[in-house]
Amino acid sequence: MSLIEPDLEKQLQQIQRGTAEIIPENALVEKLKKSIKNNKPLTVKLGLDPTAPDIHLGHTVVLQKLRQFQDLGHQIIIILGDYTGRIGDPTGKSETRKQLMTAELMENAATYQQQIYKVLDAEKTKIVFNSEWLAPLTFEQAINLASKYTVARMLERDDFQKRFKTNLSIGIHEFFYPLMQGYDSVALKADIELGGTDQKFNLLMGRHLQKEYHQEQQIAVMMPILEGLDGTNKMSKSLGNYIGIDEPPHEMYGKIMSMPDQLMLRYFELVTSESVEEIARIATGLQDGSRHPRDIKMRLAREIVSIYHSVQAAKQAEEHFKQVFQQHKNPDEMPVFKITGAVIEDGKVVLPKLLATAKLVSGTSEARRMVKQGAVRINGVVVEDVNLRFVPEPETIIKVGKRKFIKLQAP
RNA sequence: GGAGGAGUUCCCGAGUGGUCAAAGGGAUCAGACUGUAAAUCUGACGGCUAUCGCCUUCGUAGGUUCAAAUCCUACCUCCUCCA
Known part of the structure; x- marks a missing residue:
């Protein structure tokens, strides 16, 4: 059993770094205090919707935060949403998502498990499927769950609201998505749930339901959404603007070099472990012209490749890049x-x-x-x-x- | 249950009998330039073909016609309104 980091301030600092929002912050302090006092780890939950077979840098923003929780001694639990995946998260969607077949979901889930350990400590990670507790629910229990929330409040969610106002269809089953995700928190007695800012509604639903089921409420920790290579849309597989963490070093390096300049600082902040102070220095350097954007971008590429491959692989990728794109020479190796x-x-x-x-x-x-x-x-x-x-x-x-x-x- | 609308090339979206491989935008790719596969500008963007040519595509299957993405019939899918 690993020990909990005893320094409250240190924990707080680590947890807050890079976050978009923590709700409610003071309750987090209370939970941490209690955890330190009893040397009892907090249960930190992250739900993954196994629709995309490849984890990309966008996912790692949250994963890295989880890793920090691990390093602080807390227990993290990854929920693979095999059951919720049957509905498809309506978050941010302007139309009903198609429901995935079970076989497909399982396959994706297996890939997920392989990939998340590039960021997380496998030894300290617990993975569960939410079908474990959602599948056995009786119809009566499901109705009971549904009764814990109102249509009016459900419609407050802006994606639902937009669809409702513009007369786009909303399937009843889609209302169950947040309920089910929230119920995951009840089932696990989660202390903290992590997610992107787009998950705010779902994370708060967890708090709401826990209260309904007479549990201590979880803290919602939200991370910013990482923009993809196009610089505007969020990184996603389906938009093709992503960098997969499984990609070979050359590819990864090259893709990073192809991102719009304005995106660099964002990446430093969210996908590298560069300190806040150093990032500030880089920003100033870029602004006053004392640092060359290309060199900064190369550094970013080097750091990211190092995380997912190795320092050496990063160096090689950089050499390859210089040779091929800066000097327009042929690479050393080619098919x-x-x-x-x-x-x-x-x-x-x-x-x-x-x-x-x-x-x-x-x-x-x-x-x-x-x-x-x-x-x-x-x-x-x-x-x-x-x-x-x-x-x-x-x-x-x-x-x-x-x-x-x-x-x-x-x- | 009733009434109406829609399905176009990777995506969005024009096109309502020939001049349509199908406007426009996005994405993508290429060239120039550069500071990089940034930005910007220019161009290409169904397939096959030693340039004129041929073949396949506009939800699916049939039909009308010299000729259809465009008209007709059936079916599938999606959406809206009324109940």
Whole structure:
């Protein structure tokens, strides 16, 4: 059993760092005091909706906060919302979400478990499925649960309200989502529930229900929502503006370098463990021009890759980036493509077919398009002929666009 | 239960018999520039094809027509209103 960090101030500071809101803050202090006094860890809960098979940096904002709780000695519990997932969280949605099939949910859940341990300490993490207590509820119990909240209050939620006002449909079952999530807190007797700011309603529902069921109320700790690579929308798999924590170092590094400059500080704050003071220094440096945005961004990329891979992998990714994008040189390593009969005609390699077969482009039409746009180079020379046929020399290097390379190998 | 509306290319969204591979925006990709795969500007953006060409696409299945995303029939899905 790990010990609880005895310094209240230290705990508070750690918990508050980066948070958007804590409701209510004074109750948190009380809980912490009690926990320290009895050396009894607080139960910290996070619900994950297993709809996305890949965890991305957006999820890690909350996970990292959980990790901090772990390090402070508290017990964290991850709830995989296999049962709630059947409804789909209506939060922020303008339309009813489709319900996922159980098999699909289970598969996603398994992936989640693999991935969250890149941030969390596996030894100290408890994972539960909420079907455990939600599935056995009788209809009567479900009705009882539903009676603990009113339609009017439910409609206060702005996503429901918007849909209601604009005559978009709201399924009755969607009202159950917050109720069920709140009931999770009752089932676990949670002390703290973590979530993004978009989860405010659901987190508060937990407090409400706990009160109804005569329990001590949990504290809602909310983290800001991380913007995705486009700089405006929240990071999400479905918007394609995400960085998955499973992605290879090169990819991750490159994606970070491609984010809008204005997003950098946000990432420092929410996905790295850089101190608040240092982030402030960086901000000043950027503002007065004493620091170069590119260098700051590279540092950010280095730090993030280090977290999810290693310091060394980060260095390599950086070298690769410099070489390919700053000096426009070929990378040290590139995929090798063995020439096959399919791309040869009359003893010559047909370029469009080659590009398509090597998956450098999606098809021969796109291959021709790329050549037309001057995006294709053979050994550094821009190709002009859309339908080029050629006999490759050994070690011929083909480049498409800025970042796709292959090295040809004779059959 | 009754009445009405909608389903278009990755997304949003125009298009109501030929001039439609289908406006516009977004996303994406490429080129230029650069400080980076930022920003900005320009261009491309169904597939196949050694340029004129061919094939597939507008919810699904049929039909009318020389010709349909556009008209008709049935079906599926979604939405709204009345009860």
